[in-house]
Amino acid sequence: MKYSRQRELILNTVIRLKGHPTADMVYRALRDELPNISLGTVYRNLRLLSEMGILRRISLPDGADRFDARVDGHDHMVCTRCGRIFDISLDILSGLEQSVTDQTGFQVASHSLVMEGLCKDCQINIQKERGI
């Protein structure tokens, strides 16, 4: 694969933004340093980097896909109030794929687990609002 400044900056932007950005978020963040970059290029490279295992694509039940610079085995929690996405790596889930393979005969290669609910901050904020 040939080097391109665009691809380098797209990767750096996902790393820099941290909060599991969408393609469009990456695109908008990049326009400061690369005003002519196209959304198509962002999509193309995010797809490429994900296929190479350098990034990870996260599909959420609704809205655009997210991209994660952390590619080790972990899952995600989405706060339904503030929209933030949190990483989670739990012991219970570490052997999950193997367990399912053993118990069902279906040969699991990968999985995607997304939990929805309320993050700690939002739980506290809801408490505060109720106290008013």
Next chain:
Amino acid sequence: MKYSRQRELILNTVIRLKGHPTADMVYRALRDELPNISLGTVYRNLRLLSEMGILRRISLPDGADRFDARVDGHDHMVCTRCGRIFDISLDILSGLEQSVTDQTGFQVASHSLVMEGLCKDCQINIQKERGI
């Protein structure tokens, strides 16, 4: 909510088709008995029935959403070779949401777990093809 023949048939079709159909599959299956039904109506009612808890919407990493007539707590496995979707309800997963809530403080309300891999049939077929 008012009765409608369309909604009744849409629900029946999801139940009848079994294999976790997409909105478009339901639409096409329905056109035999209801030639004038519109795709919009199918989408509207699948959404409505899912929000009422009568159906369950399954978001897969790619492609259109699926609809499941089984609404109890269970998860899904998608075969990457034949595309079929299998239900799975495992003991390990039954207390999952509570475990995560207890261990992280993130209050989990629901989750979506999709495993990708090879179903038994496809594993066998691959073996056979190799044997030729």
Next chain:
DNA sequence: CTCTGTGCAAAACTTTTGCATAGCC
């Protein structure tokens, strides 16, 4: 020089929505 990647725009695909009309109660 060659071949891959880019920018731009159009297209593909999924899902929602506005509006006039049909149909349930």
Next chain:
DNA sequence: GGCTATGCAAAAGTTTTGCACAGAG
């Protein structure tokens, strides 16, 4: 009759793709 649901078509949102040109090796 009143109000909800439908059909149709347009729109919205996300992602991919065709093509001519730019840029890396």
